[in-house]
Amino acid sequence: MTPEDRLRDALHAKARQFDAAPDLRDGAVSLAVARQRRRRLQLAAGSALAAAAAVAVVIAAVAAFDREPSRTLEVRPADTTTTELAPSTTVAEEAVAPSTTAPAASKPEVPSFLVAADHKRLVVLNSTTGKVIRTLVQLPADNGEPECCGGIGDISLSPERKTVYFHRIGEPGAGQIQRVAVAGGPVETIVQNADLLDISPDGRKLAYRKGNSGLAVHDLSTGAEKDWTVFGGHEQVGRFAWAPDSRRLAVTLAFDSESETGDGVHTTVRLLDTESAPLAVADAPAIDIPRTNDHPDLSVGAWRGDSGDLMVIRYCCWPEASGGQELVTFRDGAVGSSTQVAGSIGDLDYDPTGTFRLMGVYVGEMGVGHQELRWAGDGRSGTFGAWDHAVW
Amino acid sequence: MAFVGDVVHRETVFDELFDQHHAGLVRLAGLLVDDGELAQEIVQEAFARLFVAMPRLREEGAGLPYVRRTVVNLCNSGLRRRRVVRRHVDDRPEHAVSPESVAALRDDQRAVIEALRSLPERQRTCLVLRFYEDLSETEMAAVLGISSNSVKTHVQRGMASLAQRLESHR
Numbered sequence: 001m002t003p004e005d006r007l008r009d010a011l012h013a014k015a016r017q018f019d020a021a022p023d024l025r026d027g028a029v030s031l032a033v034a035r036q037r038r039r040r041l042q043l044a045a046g047s048a049l050a051a052a053a054a055v056a057v058v059i060a061a062v063a064a065f066d067r068e069p070s071r072t073l074e075v076r077p078a079d080t081t082t083t084e085l086a087p088s089t090t091v092a093e094e095a096v097a098p099s100t101t102a103p104a105a106s107k108p109e110v111p112s113f114l115v116a117a118d119h120k121r122l123v124v125l126n127s128t129t130g131k132v133i134r135t136l137v138q139l140p141a142d143n144g145e146p147e148c149c150g151g152i153g154d155i156s157l158s159p160e161r162k163t164v165y166f167h168r169i170g171e172p173g174a175g176q177i178q179r180v181a182v183a184g185g186p187v188e189t190i191v192q193n194a195d196l197l198d199i200s201p202d203g204r205k206l207a208y209r210k211g212n213s214g215l216a217v218h219d220l221s222t223g224a225e226k227d228w229t230v231f232g233g234h235e236q237v238g239r240f241a242w243a244p245d246s247r248r249l250a251v252t253l254a255f256d257s258e259s260e261t262g263d264g265v266h267t268t269v270r271l272l273d274t275e276s277a278p279l280a281v282a283d284a285p286a287i288d289i290p291r292t293n294d295h296p297d298l299s300v301g302a303w304r305g306d307s308g309d310l311m312v313i314r315y316c317c318w319p320e321a322s323g324g325q326e327l328v329t330f331r332d333g334a335v336g337s338s339t340q341v342a343g344s345i346g347d348l349d350y351d352p353t354g355t356f357r358l359m360g361v362y363v364g365e366m367g368v369g370h371q372e373l374r375w376a377g378d379g380r381s382g383t384f385g386a387w388d389h390a391v392w
Numbered sequence: 393m394a395f396v397g398d399v400v401h402r403e404t405v406f407d408e409l410f411d412q413h414h415a416g417l418v419r420l421a422g423l424l425v426d427d428g429e430l431a432q433e434i435v436q437e438a439f440a441r442l443f444v445a446m447p448r449l450r451e452e453g454a455g456l457p458y459v460r461r462t463v464v465n466l467c468n469s470g471l472r473r474r475r476v477v478r479r480h481v482d483d484r485p486e487h488a489v490s491p492e493s494v495a496a497l498r499d500d501q502r503a504v505i506e507a508l509r510s511l512p513e514r515q516r517t518c519l520v521l522r523f524y525e526d527l528s529e530t531e532m533a534a535v536l537g538i539s540s541n542s543v544k545t546h547v548q549r550g551m552a553s554l555a556q557r558l559e560s561h562r
Contacts, residue, residue: 003555004523010504011423011524013497018422018431019415196541238541254545267542299539313539 115166119151122166124182136164136180137187154196157182159203167195177208177218191218191225196239200246205274207249209237215251215281217274228272229280237281238267239300241310249274250300250310253281267298269312269330287330289314301327309336406443409455414439417463423520424467426509431467438462461535464521468513507557515550522547 001009115122122137137152153167153175161182168176168189177191194216196209203220210216215228215237230237230253238252249272270284289298289312301311314326329336414435421431442459497505508516514536521527521535529547533540 003551003558006500007504007508007519007551007554008523010497010501010508011520013501014505015419015423015524017496018419018428236541236545238539252541254542299541 115152115155119153119169122152122155122164122180134182134184136182136184137166156197156199156206158199159201165190165197165199165206167197169195177206190220191216196237198240198242198249200242201244202246205242205246207240207242207274209240215240215272217249226274226278228278230282235282241300241303243303243310244308247273247275250287250303251281251284252298252300269298269300269310287312289328289330289335314338405455406439406446409442409459410439413456413459417459420460420520420525421463421467423524424464424517434463434466437466457531457534460525461537464517464535468517503558504554507554510557511550511553515546515553518543518546519550519554 120139120141121135123135124133125131126133139150139152151169153169155164155166157164163179163181165177165179168178168187170176175193175195176189177194177197178187178189180187190206191208194208194210198207199205199220200207206218206220208216208218210227214230217226219225228237236254238254240249240251242249251270251272252267253270254267269287269289270281271287272281272284287310299313301313303310308331310330312328312330314328326338328338417435417438418431421434422428425431425434438459441462442455445458446455508519511519517536518532521532527535529540529543532543536543
């Protein structure tokens with residue numbers, strides 16, 4: 001019996017000791033209804049005060065903008081805005097129109113690249129119409145054997161938008177980085193034994209996670225590879241993102257550390273200089289990003305080329321079932337704005353047109369496989385069905 | 393299509409979810425907190441929250457992930473509260489187990505459960521979700537509100553620690 005089967009057997013045996021009590025449904029409903037009544041009373045009492053406070057915030061924001069005439073108007077999330085997202089409805093992908101909530105004229109008209117929720121299909125999608133333009137990779141179905149045919153994981157798009165690099169999922173620790181032309185054509189394997197990836201803004205370097213925990217940078221013109229050290233089971237590289245200078249790389253590093261919550265893993269964001277001599281990832285300077293509550297998780301999202309803003313995902317709202325994660329901008333040693341999102345945030349990418357200074361956010365709601373492409377800058381969203389990875 | 397926001401339909405969906413998943417969720421909570429009464433309370437609380445949240449859940453399939461996530465979060469916050477209470481009340485070990493609760497287990501099963509209890513909270517939760525609930529990494533990430541990478545890390549380290557602890561008790 002494998003260790004996994006042994007654990008499964010023990011858990012099922014133990015679970016049988018916890019029998020459900022007689023029907024508590026009415027109790028749950030009564031509790032909920034009583035709370036709703038109390039909340040309505042509280043809201044009625046507080047609404048006048050809240051309205052006055054909201055007006056004061058708007059007046060203060062306008063006044064502050066007037067005092068800084070040189071400042072560029074940016075569509076950025078307000079400080080700590082909570083956005084409730086309901087799961088999107090899954091519909092046939094070829095006929096999906098995005099469910100935008102703002103004038104369509106202001107939406108960036110660029111294709112995006114998506115991986116299907118079953119990890120079997122990589123497509124080019126028109127972000128305006130929601131229609132699939134082209135299927136770049138289609139893997140065979142598993143037919144009930146989940147490990148039989150591999151899948152497609154992380155994706156990254158070359159800066160000239162002509163090549164998509166992606167992680168071809170294989171056996172654990174044996175995945176490959178492959179690439180395919182946006183126009184279609186054969187798939188080419190670039191790197192063995194790798195999974196997460198990000199291509200530099202100048203298109204010359206490919207950073208990838210190696211052997212399921214380490215980090216390497218691959219020079220696409222020479223094929224040379226530079227490895228960074230991690231310390232075995234104690235450290236693991238997570239998400240990473242290139243800076244606009246194609247030299248620095250922000251890296252999420254997880255390491256063992258017994259915390260108050262007893263989770264055993266903390267994350268930090270490290271800033272690597274990829275042109276320096278390789279060293280241990282943990283020796284690179286850390287970006288200090290305060291945590292919320294007692295939640296230790298951080299993850300690098302994306303780096304906006306025109307400003308130097310680094311978007312980081314902060315996993316925040318642990319006690320709330322309807323809570324989720326928080327997008328935090330970081331610049332020059334300080335946390336800028338933050339936006340809380342009810343749900344799980346997957347891939348983050350900035351809109352390449354720059355015209356609208358919008359951010360392409362890929363949000364996975366609580367219903368698994370129901371994700372939403374979202375422009376968090378002004379709260380608009382487009383729903384394209386169930387996908388698992390996305391880049392603009 | 394009827395939306396969950398429809399009052400009559402909402403109650404029907406709620407009843408179906410309760411009938412199909414209440415018992416299973418009590419067992420899940422029981423595994424996480426190792427306390428039958430607390431597990432019942434947590435699951436009742438989770439369903440109460442679900443009832444309030446249902447008008448916002450536009451898709452029918454969202455109810456179960458919502459209530460499961462609430463159960464897991466309440467289990468973990470419930471455990472923290474219980475730890476604090478115990479620190480102030482007595483010196484009982486964190487996972488005091490009644491003799492009858494382990495009597496129905498074989499020796500090998502009991503050893504696995506005891507080793508599981510000694511793991512850090514997040515690793516333990518991940519292992520229960522993976523090997524009892526049979527959730528995928530993506531599903532676990534959605535339940536726990538953490539990244540899939542973190543889930544993978546917790547499962548790998550949890551399994552490694554579990555094997556180590558079982559080995560050392562041989």
